[in-house]
Amino acid sequence: MHKNILVLIMLGMVGACAAQESRSSDARPSMPFAGTATMLDDGTLSLHLRLTSDGKPVDDIITYKVSDHAYDDILRHVGGLRPGDAKPFRPWKD
Numbered sequence: 586m587h588k589n590i591l592v593l594i595m596l597g598m599v600g601a602c603a604a605q606e607s608r609s610s611d612a613r614p615s616m617p618f619a620g621t622a623t624m625l626d627d628g629t630l631s632l633h634l635r636l637t638s639d640g641k642p643v644d645d646i647i648t649y650k651v652s653d654h655a656y657d658d659i660l661r662h663v664g665g666l667r668p669g670d671a672k673p674f675r676p677w678k679d
Contacts (some may be wrong), residue, residue, distance in 0.1 A: 615678050618643060622674050624666035630659055638676035
């Protein structure tokens with residue numbers, strides 16, 4: 586009985602970790618937000634979301650690692666960045 590509870594707890598912890606990881610790697614080519622894109626030293630893109638496409642304020646950060654499937658699309662949309670650079674970006678669709 587106690588082993589079953591321990592297994593369920595561990596599975597819940599693994600699920601929580603996977604959900605956190607998918608937050609950064611669930612890249613999507615469509616971005617209905619405006620904000621600022623920054624490239625970190627390791628090439629990771631950090632998008633600070635400030636407004637929705639209809640002008641509502643938002644305050645969130647999404648990160649895209651170099652290995653994420655939409656990384657190139659996002660980098661191309663913001664016009665390229667180098668480590669340490671930051672640029673504003675506008676909403677875009679696929």
